[in-house]
């Protein structure tokens with residue numbers, strides 16, 4: 001593994017990586033089609049659309065139709081990549097995704113941006129805290145949450161030939177840099193970013209770097225934790241979860257509702273494997289999002305390194 | 317309010333909206349400016365409301381379905397006394413009661429939560445139906461974006477409103493000819509919006525949406541038997557030239573020179589109107 005985490009921000013904004021690679025994918029494969037619902041300017045693909053309107057298609061503000069069109073394009077032999085904000089890429093279009101894409105056995109790659117508190121100033125209406133739950137519930141769907149820009153680029157190319165429905169959850173900005181160029185990502189395999197025997201944090205997306213920061217805080221107190229980037233929420237890396245259980249305490253951390261997301265997936269895997277250790281979940285509890293800066297929201301909802309550290313201290 | 321007072325009210329909405337977004341430094345300024353005139357007419361006397369009793373059951377209701385124009389509505393509500401003017405500076409700040417998109421639980425005078433485009437159309441139909449069921453003579457007003465009309469849900473609501481003869485439902489379409497990625501023509505061409513609503517059984521009018529007199533006249537000319545749609549010909553960024561002339565002005569940075577110029581333009585407009593009196 002090529003780990004570069006040092007607490008500094010990711011050098012690239014995810015939107016820039018998405019825009020550049022979406023256009024490169026289309027150039028590399030004439031069957032790649034990128035669809036968006038009047039959100040191209042938000043994800044740096046507007047120029048791609050103007051340059052190549054055959055492969056970059058603006059569907060207007062009509063997300064349900066867009067998912068149906070993507071299904072049809074897949075049935076017609078194309079490789080659709082679809083983007084809009086997370087709530088509109090999940091809640092708003094769920095039946096079209098379930099039936100026209102997944103149940104019909106078609107292959108579509110859906111990118112939902114600004115997960116949870118990342119929607120910041122757009123406020124509660126724009127914060128999907130249930131998209132992982134919705135997509136996990138779809139048979140044979142692949143569900144991924146991106147934690148760093150190197151991973152994003154790698155995954156975008158890797159899923160081009162992937163069969164079935166793939167949902168990719170990601171911010172448009174950046175978190176902390178984690179992976180160096182050339183790092184290998186295997187869908188379905190979590191990555192151990194830090195070793196430690198006192199507890200393990202299994203995290204995804206924004207919470208991965210928060211967990212790394214928490215590990216640093218705790219190390220100063222003599223507590224050594226393992227940190228896992230579980231970027232594939234489904235199919236879950238159950239072997240790695242069982243391995244992590246050997247520390248005696250697992251804390252899951254997600255920028256998502258505790259219902260139906262990573263934490264529940266991990267808990268279920270542990271109980272079914274008769275391997276349940278001490279267990280805590282960090283995520284949204286019975287609340288909707290609200291408007292405000294990301295750091296304020298992280299603090300308010302406990303989605304930060306301090307709360308991870310506190311949770312571990314209290315549980316040990 | 318007479319016509320001149322309505323014009324002044326609209327100009328004040330623009331000024332307060334610009335200042336409020338300027339404090340945060342970015343936001344959906346242009347699409348807020350294009351609905352200032354219609355909001356001025358509605359809240360300047362046309363709607364039956366009681367600012368001191370925002371939940372008055374007999375009131376007329378408004379659904380700002382293009383919920384990102386919230387700041388313009390907040391300005392109008394504050395000036396009408398629904399809440400103190402100093403709330404406006406809290407837009408999008410931690411713990412605020414004025415979020416970027418409208419929220420009925422947070423803001424006195426906001427009748428429906430919006431932000432996911434298209435959904436306000438159906439909610440407005442439900443509000444209008446409830447008023448009918450209770451034999452109230454009050455009405456529900458709906459403000460849609462032209463890009464928002466891409467959503468199939470808008471047209472499902474349009475069918476519903478005609479089926480149940482919701483003559484107490486009055487929809488405005490803010491036809492500013494732009495959506496997020498560009499013009500409506502290049503993204504998803506809506507064609508003739510009023511002809512579309514007419515074919516769904518609605519009474520329709522096409523007017524200058526920047527003219528309070530025309531808006532008032534259109535409101536007085538709606539049908540008594542069918543839901544009504546008033547298409548407002550507007551400009552995204554209306555009456556603030558600095559904002560109007562930005563080509564892609566959906567969500568913009570509003571600070572420094574741009575903010576100063578925009579505020580100066582709003583103030584000039586206001587002065588002209590006040591002097592004219």
Ligand SMILES: Cc1ncc(C[n+]2csc(CCOP(=O)(O)OP(=O)(O)O)c2C)c(N)n1
Pocket residue numbers: 037038039061088092346347348350382384431432433434460461462463464465490492494495496552
């Ligand atoms: C269902 C849904 N899809 C996408 C968005 C993101 N979005 C917010 S405003 C906007 C453009 C709206 O265009 P229009 O309705 O014409 O509004 P205006 O130009 O008047 O601001 C988009 C795509 C959203 N809020 N809801």
